[in-house]
Amino acid sequence: MKTHQEARPAPGILKKTGEKSPSRASGQIFMEFEIVEFNEEDREGLISLWRSCELTVPRNEPGRDIDRNLADPAGRIFLLKKGHLVAGSVMVGYDGHRGWVYYLSVHPDYRNQNLGRALMIHSEDYLKTLGCPKLNLMVRSHNYSALGFYDRVGYQKDDVVVMSKRLVSDHRQ
Numbered sequence: 008m009k010t011h012q013e014a015r016p017a018p019g020i021l022k023k024t025g026e027k028s029p030s031r032a033s034g035q036i037f038m039e040f041e042i043v044e045f046n047e048e049d050r051e052g053l054i055s056l057w058r059s060c061e062l063t064v065p066r067n068e069p070g071r072d073i074d075r076n077l078a079d080p081a082g083r084i085f086l087l088k089k090g091h092l093v094a095g096s097v098m099v100g101y102d103g104h105r106g107w108v109y110y111l112s113v114h115p116d117y118r119n120q121n122l123g124r125a126l127m128i129h130s131e132d133y134l135k136t137l138g139c140p141k142l143n144l145m146v147r148s149h150n151y152s153a154l155g156f157y158d159r160v161g162y163q164k165d166d167v168v169v170m171s172k173r174l175v176s177d178h179r180q
């Protein structure tokens with residue numbers, strides 16, 4: 008079983024009250040929120056969260072994105088949960104050279120409480136346990152609020168152009 012070392016508590020109002028997280032299933036508790044790994048029972052809530060954060064686009068079928076991440080041994084989907092409510096998420100991957108995060112989201116009702124920062128710190132700590140030296144992420148160029156957020160949590164713009172080629176269509180035939 009893969010292990011995940013304890014995440015650093017985020018600065019600000021978040022206080023970690025839970026215990027270490029040695030397994031896929033257990034997590035850290037920040038006041039009434041906890042960061043845990045995705046479980047099948049969370050699928051509907053997660054997709055609903057992504058929709059409420061406007062992270063879904065027609066070309067990507069969210070259920071397939073979840074399935075692909077689950078099929079990757081290094082892949083993780085961390086959820087910020089309050090009871091059964093999925094209040095935030097981040098999808099993490101490591102390709103052996105760079106770590107990547109996708110679908111970072113905090114429900115609009117819970118923003119500006121350092122929860123997005125806590126999800127990023129959790130992801131960074133997970134990637135460090137894999138020996139990952141650098142984390143990359145992509146932000147749509149018009150997503151100014153996300154760009155502002157990433158700047159505040161320590162990310163800088165790199166002078167690169169992202170190029171892509173679709174290999175599999177998510178549209179069902």
Ligand SMILES: CC(C)(COP(=O)(O)OP(=O)(O)OC[C@H]1O[C@@H](n2cnc3c(N)ncnc32)[C@H](O)[C@@H]1OP(=O)(O)O)[C@@H](O)C(=O)NCCC(=O)NCCS
Binds near residue numbers: 123159
């Ligand atoms: C981006 C997002 C995850 C931030 O979550 P959050 O929990 O509100 O952010 P935090 O409270 O942890 O903020 C951490 C820091 O970022 C800053 N920040 C947060 N939102 C910001 C914004 N819209 N513009 C500028 N700075 C912002 C905070 O002020 C804080 O800075 P500080 O250290 O000076 O106090 C959330 O706004 C979101 O889900 N957005 C929609 C989905 C999205 O665009 N995701 C990114 C995809 S690439």
